[in-house]
Amino acid sequence: MQAPERLPLQPWMTSPATAAVLEALQADGSDVRFVGGCVRDAVQGFPIKDIDLATPDRPEEVMSLLRAAGLKAIPTGIDHGTVTAVSHGEVYEITTLREDVETDGRRAKVAYTDDWVQDAARRDLTMNALSCRPDGTLFDPFGGLDDLRNGRVRFVGNARERIKEDYLRLLRFFRFHAYYGVGTLDPEGLAAAKELAPNLSSLSGERIREELLRLMAAKNPLPALEAMLAVGAIRVLLPEAQTETHILSTLMEIESSPDALLRLSAFLVGGREQALHVAERLRFSRAQADRLITLRTAGREHSEWPPGITVDEQAIRQALYDLGTEMTRDLLHLDWASKNAERASRDKAYLGAALAVLEQWEHPAFPLRGRDALAMGAQSGPELGEVLDRVEAWWRAADFKPDRDTCLSELRLRLSQA
Numbered sequence: 281m282q283a284p285e286r287l288p289l290q291p292w293m294t295s296p297a298t299a300a301v302l303e304a305l306q307a308d309g310s311d312v313r314f315v316g317g318c319v320r321d322a323v324q325g326f327p328i329k330d331i332d333l334a335t336p337d338r339p340e341e342v343m344s345l346l347r348a349a350g351l352k353a354i355p356t357g358i359d360h361g362t363v364t365a366v367s368h369g370e371v372y373e374i375t376t377l378r379e380d381v382e383t384d385g386r387r388a389k390v391a392y393t394d395d396w397v398q399d400a401a402r403r404d405l406t407m408n409a410l411s412c413r414p415d416g417t418l419f420d421p422f423g424g425l426d427d428l429r430n431g432r433v434r435f436v437g438n439a440r441e442r443i444k445e446d447y448l449r450l451l452r453f454f455r456f457h458a459y460y461g462v463g464t465l466d467p468e469g470l471a472a473a474k475e476l477a478p479n480l481s482s483l484s485g486e487r488i489r490e491e492l493l494r495l496m497a498a499k500n501p502l503p504a505l506e507a508m509l510a511v512g513a514i515r516v517l518l519p520e521a522q523t524e525t526h527i528l529s530t531l532m533e534i535e536s537s538p539d540a541l542l543r544l545s546a547f548l549v550g551g552r553e554q555a556l557h558v559a560e561r562l563r564f565s566r567a568q569a570d571r572l573i574t575l576r577t578a579g580r581e582h583s584e585w586p587p588g589i590t591v592d593e594q595a596i597r598q599a600l601y602d603l604g605t606e607m608t609r610d611l612l613h614l615d616w617a618s619k620n621a622e623r624a625s626r627d628k629a630y631l632g633a634a635l636a637v638l639e640q641w642e643h644p645a646f647p648l649r650g651r652d653a654l655a656m657g658a659q660s661g662p663e664l665g666e667v668l669d670r671v672e673a674w675w676r677a678a679d680f681k682p683d684r685d686t687c688l689s690e691l692r693l694r695l696s697q698a
Contacts, residue, residue, distance in 0.1 A: 285418045285420070285425065286415075286416040286417055286418060287319070287322055287323065287412050287416045287417075287418050288416060289415075289416050290322055290328070292318070292328050292331060293314070293414065293416070295368075295370075296368055297367040297368035297369070297370040297372075298331065298367070298370070298372070300349065300351060300367045300368065301333070301346075301351065301365050301367045301372050301374075302333075302414050303349065304345050304346050304348070304349035304351055304365075305333065305335055305337070305342065305345055305346075305374065307345055307348070307349070308337070308341070308345065310335050310336055310337050311335070311336065311396075311413070312333055312334070312335045312413075312414065313333065313334055313335075313396070313411040313412055313413050313414075313419070314331065314332070314333060314411065314412045314413075314414070315332050315333065315334045315375075315410070315411045315412075316332040316403075316408055317329065317330060317332065317408070318330065318331050318332060319410045319411060319412045319418070320407050320408060320410055320424075320428060320460075322412075323410070323418075323425065323428055323429075324428065324460070330371075330373065331370075331371075331372050331373075332372070332373045332374075332375065333372060333373070333374045333375070334374070334375050334376070334377055334396075334399065334411065335374060335375075335376060335377070336376065336377050336392075336393070336394035337376060338361075338376055338392060339355070339358045339361055339362070339363050339376055340358075342363045342374050342376065343355065343358075343363055346363070346365050351365055351366065351367050352365065352366040352367075353365055354366070356373075360390065361375050361376035361378050361390065361392065362374070362375045362376075363375075376392050377392065377393050377394060377395065377396065377398070377399040378390040378391065378392055378393060378399055378402065379391055379393045379395070379398040379399065379401070379402055390402075396411065396419065396421075397421045400419075400421050400422065400436070401421070401422075401436060401437065403436055404435060404436065404442055404446075404449045404452055404453075405424070405427075405433060405434065405435060405436065405452070405453070405456060406422040406423055406424035406427045406428075406434050406435070406436055407424040407427055407428040407433070407434075407456070407460065408424070409421060409422050409424050409436055410424045410425065410428075422436050422437075428460065430462070431460060431461050431462025431463060432461070432462075432466060433453060433456045433457045433460055433461045433465065433466060433469065434466045434468075434469065435449075435453070435466075435468070435469055435472075439453075439466070439468045439469045439471070439472040439473075440472040440475065440476065442472075443472050443473070443476050444476065447476065447479045447480055447482060447483055448483055448487050448491065450472075450473050450476060450477065450479075450480060450513065451480070451483075451488070451491040451492070451495070451513075451517075452491065453465075453466075453469050453473060454473070454495060454504040454505075454507060454508050454513070455491055455494055455495040455498070455504065457503070457504045457507075458495050458498035458499075458500065458501045458503070458504040459498050459499075461503070461504075465503075465504075465507050470507065470511060473507075473508075473511045473513060474510075474511035474512065477511055477512045477513045477515075477516055478512075478516060480513060480516045480517055481516055484563075485561050485562045485563040486562075486563050488517055488562055489562035489563060489564065492517065492518075492544070492562070493540040493541070493544070494540070496538070496540035496541075496543045496544050496547075497538045497539075497540040497543075498538065499538065500532075501543070502525050502528070502529055502532075505525055505528070505547070506524075506525055509521075509523065509524070509525075518547075518548070518558065520548050520549060520550055520554040520555075520557060520558055521547050521548060521549070522547055522548070522549055525547065526621045526622070527546050527547070527617050527618050527621045528543055528546045528547045528617075529621070530616075530617040530618075530620055530621040530626070531543065531546045531613060531614065531617035533617075533626065534613060534616065534617070534628075534631065535613065539610075541568060541571055541572060541575075542575065542610050542613070542614070544558075544572065545572060545575040545576055545610075545614060546614055546617055546618075548576060550576065551576050551577050552573055552576060552577040554576065555572045555573045555575070555576035555577070556569070556573060558572065559572055559573065571607075574603065574607060575607075575610060575611065575614065578599070578602075578603055578607065578611055591630060591633045591634045591637065593637050594679045596608065596612070596634055596637045596638070597637065597641065597679060597680065598676065599611065600637075600638065600641050600643070601643065601644070601676065601680070605638055605641065608638060609635065609638055612631065612634050612635060612638075613631075616630065616631045616634075644680045646672050646675060646687075647675075647683065647684035647687050648668060648671060648672075648684070648687050648688070648691060650664060650665070650668065652688060652691060653667060653668060653691060653695065656691065656692055656695055657695075658695055667691070667694050667695060668691070670694060671687060671690050671691050671694060674690055675687055675690075
């Protein structure tokens with residue numbers, strides 16, 4: 281019989297914080313294992329974000345064991361078998377072994393079990409069904425190690441049944457391929473995704489948003505997105521999306537690092553109305569919604585940026601004054617991507633020249649205040665503000681060059697004409 285594979289001990293597995301949690305949970309002799317993403321990513325050599333543990337002990341017992349060891353125990357999801365432990369400032373999620381009793385495509389009713397294979401069988405993908413004892417012994421009931429090493433994203437058991445248990449798994453299939461997959465997607469998973477894609481409309485906007493933005497943040501989401509377009513998933517999730525990825529692909533040629541919201545903007549069509557629909561349906565935060573709407577509308581307002589080597593520096597400075605450096609940079613990238621997506625060769629000289637304007641930009645301050653108009657005899661009120669706004673618009677149209685004395689002269693002239 282072949283000996284089980286072992287995961288070389290990692291610092292996060294042996295740290296004082298982890299050791300304290302393990303000691304507490306093993307005090308009654310229970311088998312405790314690392315599960316989920318920490319095992320999967322440790323096998324791949326990826327950074328570990330969260331440490332999840334599983335145990336056959338019931339949540340109440342887990343709470344008792346942690347508190348007996350002097351650790352903070354929080355019943356974050358105790359009705360579903362999950363307890364959060366805090367040790368040395370580190371957070372650990374501990375879940376009791378479970379099996380699904382009933383599912384409806386959005387949530388599951390579960391029963392506790394002491395069977396590790398039954399618990400693994402309720403997970404979505406084979407690479408997520410791995411578990412690991414504190415000594416590094418790996419357990420792989422569904423071939424997840426081979427799938428992980430070969431870049432195969434595959435469902436545990438029957439793909440169609442796994443997705444029907446929770447339709448979010450359909451999105452996770454594509455998202456995990458973006459991060460872990462190599463080559464073409466699993467045919468069984470794709471067939472199930474095509475059949476069940478219409479059911480994505482039953483998911484909440486929050487769940488869709490989280491999966492979609494995480495997918496967009498992958499190093500290369502294009503193969504997954506193209507597969508989602510092919511099976512009809514994008515049509516259900518994002519009616520405002522393009523039917524191909526060429527603008528997004530062109531944007532990715534020039535980005536310094538993945539920016540999920542900027543990439544999403546490059547994947548959409550339309551302007552303010554369409555962006556607003558996306559933001560509302562996917563329950564974006566106010567900051568996310570404002571940024572997406574600006575990305576889809578401000579570029580149209582500054583559409584005079586030319587698709588050639590000659591750059592309208594004044595137009596770019598106007599955008600910088602209105603929108604700031606980061607937003608203007610994003611808009612220049614989007615503008616360049618949309619104008620170059622259909623070209624055989626990319627005009628990077630234009631982009632480089634446009635971005636150089638950003639590097640030289642120092643935000644100017646409008647040199648006048650309300651007190652300047654009052655000193656000229658203007659009366660306080662809305663009319664005063666309107667005159668100042670008109671002088672500022674004149675100053676901006678002159679590329680911010682008029683100095684204070686020139687602006688005062690213009691203000692005096694406009695007041696005399698009021």
